[in-house]
Amino acid sequence: MGDLSELESRCQQLGLRVTANLRDILEALVTGPDHPDADSLHGWLRSRGRRVSLTTVYRTLGRLVAGGFVIAHHFGSGKARYEIAATHDHLIDISTGKIIEFSDPRLDALEERIAAQMGYRIVRRRVELYAVPTE
Template sequence: MADESNQSDYERILRAAGVRITRPRKVILEILAERDDHPDAMAIFRRAVRVDASISLSTVYRTMKLLEDKGAIRRHTFEGGPSRFEQADSSHHDHLIDIETGDVIEFTSNRIEELQEEIARRLGYEIVHHRLELYGRKRR
């Protein structure tokens, strides 16, 4: 079920940018509002054509670019894969990428955050931005 507040936020952002909310864009925004993963453009496209077969991949790419340019979504390019997207307003978290399935798992760790701060301080720096990506596979 789509998160209607996220969907309406996306619509508001696009309207403010002077973009018409067409039926295909509305479907794409519904899919983004359902976000429980980090879909790439092709996954969004596949989900969208199940709802409306007239949606083109270029419409998906243009819509994602508009949302990214307006700061509504964040693009991640994880090693060895296509760009994937998530809501920009989500709280800080890190990512563990399963190299066998491509699944992206979000996690937070106060210990990791404290250690990063300690290292930066010891080296005479203040962290202004960081991103942590771990790549692994399930233990057997």
């Protein structure tokens, strides 16, 4: 994913002002809980002594999502879950809520081929598989 200074540079390129709160939220997205919602992100920050309000967390996440830097996922839990924008897909274990990231070039190629056969080029994609364990 890159180090925090690289992420901060990308934010600046998007026209975002890099504040202490933005740095803290970026750090939390990289090293904190996996696919956090805003409440758990806020709790993680507070547990590490960061003084940031929940309103600031929501506002900063909104700016990062609007800039395309962070993706807000809606995995059916009712709350948006966040991560740094990346190129991978998700398998969601509906019995536990666990989110597993994966990527497979064969799937990417199949989607590109299907789109091309229909006369389209994919510009954005999202794959979410909802599953239960087989055992």
